[in-house]
Amino acid sequence: MKEFFRNKTVKNILYAVLAFVLSVSIVGVALSSLLRFTVLNNSFLTDALNNSNYYTDLCDEITDDLMDIGDASGLDKSFFEGFINEVFVREDVQDYIDKFYSGDKLEVDTRHFDESLRTALDKYISAHKIQSYTDSSLSYFIKEATGIYTQHIELKYFGMLQKLAQDYSSKLVWAMIICIVTAAAACLLMIFTNEWKHKGVRCIAYSTGAAALFTLLIPAAVYITGIPGKITIISRSLSDMYLTCLNTILTDMFIISGVLFVLFAALILIHNKIRKKAT
Numbered sequence: 375m376k377e378f379f380r381n382k383t384v385k386n387i388l389y390a391v392l393a394f395v396l397s398v399s400i401v402g403v404a405l406s407s408l409l410r411f412t413v414l415n416n417s418f419l420t421d422a423l424n425n426s427n428y429y430t431d432l433c434d435e436i437t438d439d440l441m442d443i444g445d446a447s448g449l450d451k452s453f454f455e456g457f458i459n460e461v462f463v464r465e466d467v468q469d470y471i472d473k474f475y476s477g478d479k480l481e482v483d484t485r486h487f488d489e490s491l492r493t494a495l496d497k498y499i500s501a502h503k504i505q506s507y508t509d510s511s512l513s514y515f516i517k518e519a520t521g522i523y524t525q526h527i528e529l530k531y532f533g534m535l536q537k538l539a540q541d542y543s544s545k546l547v548w549a550m551i552i553c554i555v556t557a558a559a560a561c562l563l564m565i566f567t568n569e570w571k572h573k574g575v576r577c578i579a580y581s582t583g584a585a586a587l588f589t590l591l592i593p594a595a596v597y598i599t600g601i602p603g604k605i606t607i608i609s610r611s612l613s614d615m616y617l618t619c620l621n622t623i624l625t626d627m628f629i630i631s632g633v634l635f636v637l638f639a640a641l642i643l644i645h646n647k648i649r650k651k652a653t
Contacts (some may be wrong), residue, residue: 383510385567388563388567389560389577390567391566392560392563392577392581393560393564393566393577393580393581393584393633394581395556395560395601396556396557396560396561396564396577396578396581396582396585397581397582397584397585397588398534399553399556399557399560400581400582400585400587400634401552401585401589402549402550402552402553402559403550403553403554404585404589404627404630404634405462405589406547406549406550406553406600407629408623408626408630409546409551410543410546410550412548412619412622412623412626413543413619414475414539414542414543414546416471416475416620416634418619419471419619420468420471422466422501422615422619422622423618425618426614426615426617426618427611427619428611428614428615429460429464429611430460430610430622431528431609431610431611431614432463432526432527432609432611433458433459433460433463435526435609436458436463436522436526436567437457437458439522439639440454440458440519440522440523443515443518443519443522444519447515452526453494453627457490457491457494459490459555462486462487463527465486466482466483466486466487466527467529469482469483469484469510469526470527470528470529470532471529472534472554474529474532474536474539475539476537477540480532480533480536481529481558482509482523482524482527482528484520484523487519487523488516488518488520489517491519491520492516492533493515495512495515518556521594526609526611529612529615530609530612533635536601549640558597560581560651564577564578565578571648572645572646572648573651575641575644575645576641576642576645577650578641579642579644579645582634582638582641583605583634583635583636584635586631586632586635586637586638587631589627589630590627590631590635591629591636592627593624593625593628593631596620596624597624601620601633602617602620602621613628616641
């Protein structure tokens with residue numbers, strides 16, 4: 375076995391393969407952990423919504439659409455001014471997000487909206503002494519208004535993404551573990567199959583540098599191609615939310631890349647120190 379590892383050609387091939395495996399494993403750990411702790415993490419989306427203008431824009435959009443349907447039904451536009459309570463909108467959106475991550479059926483809880491609307495309509499009809507509204511017409515109006523509210527509270531594409539999130543959440547954890555074990559094994563082989571330890575450290579450093587460069591290229595390519603500016607969703611609130619999420623993920627990738635570059639520099643320093651001692 376020792377004679378096998380003393381063969382220069384064999385060693386070069388072995389270390390090239392190990393360096394590639396190590397780079398891929400490091401990238402795998404970085405990407406799987408990034409997805410697991412961002413997109414597949416409840417608090418990530420909650421923070422993204424809180425850190426954007428999502429709720430303010432959402433309340434404005436709901437109010438505008440309700441004013442339109444109210445105007446068509448003979449209601450004064452002032453009826454819906456200040457009607458939408460941002461606190462309850464936040465609660466309904468958070469409930470929807472919780473259902474998305476728990477795997478429950480994605481349904482919007484409209485009980486508070488229905489109750490508030492019925493109460494407000496009763497007061498409005500009584501104050502204006504309106505006789506033309508029938509129970510059936512009121513029920514139809516409430517149904518239409520509730521439909522508008524539901525459409526806005528629902529997060530577009532989340533119904534399609536829920537199954538993917540449920541299927542890959544645990545798989546990403548296993549992928550992360552496998553990549554960590556593989557990376558550790560590759561590092562040990564590089565160190566203990568080489569009589570000159572500094573050469574093994576140098577291979578690890580180059581692999582880390584390659585992984586750092588790759589994780590840097592992904593967000594850089596996204597920004598260079600202008601993908602964030604091409605996100606076009608009719609709803610301003612949703613566009614802002616998705617853009618905030620994307621920018622957060624890309625920023626995290628820049629941070630990960632920076633950490634890997636620092637690790638690369640540290641390994642190079644360690645390599646040089648060991649090399650000086652060896653010579």
